[in-house]
Amino acid sequence: MIHYTCDRCKREIDSIDDVRFVVQLEIKPVREESFAPLCDEVDHLSELNEILETAPPCDCGDDNATGHRESFDLCGECYEQFRRNPLGRELSFALGFSNN
Numbered sequence: 001m002i003h004y005t006c007d008r009c010k011r012e013i014d015s016i017d018d019v020r021f022v023v024q025l026e027i028k029p030v031r032e033e034s035f036a037p038l039c040d041e042v043d044h045l046s047e048l049n050e051i052l053e054t055a056p057p058c059d060c061g062d063d064n065a066t067g068h069r070e071s072f073d074l075c076g077e078c079y080e081q082f083r084r085n086p087l088g089r090e091l092s093f094a095l096g097f098s099n100n
């Protein structure tokens with residue numbers, strides 16, 4: 001029998017009796033291009049070539065440049081909390097509401 005542990009509360013998740021929630025995050029840096037996209041009317045091909053030649057290669061293995069994936073196992077209770085507040089923000093505005 002395979003045992004999983006909740007990555008949030010460290011509780012053991014029984015793979016038969018409990019439901020295990022797998023949260024997969026894909027994190028990647030996004031930066032808008034600083035030059036205009038290619039357009040047929042624009043005659044700046046040599047300029048563009050210059051930009052491309054001076055730009056650093058993007059096939060480096062740097063995690064920060066390529067982004068990465070994270071995967072977490074959550075028990076039902078922690079999943080419920082994650083679903084309500086995935087970024088762990090302060091929920092002061094929700095204090096007036098009851099949970100039922």
Ligand SMILES: [Zn+2]
Binds near residue numbers: 006009010077
């Ligand atoms: Zn948990």
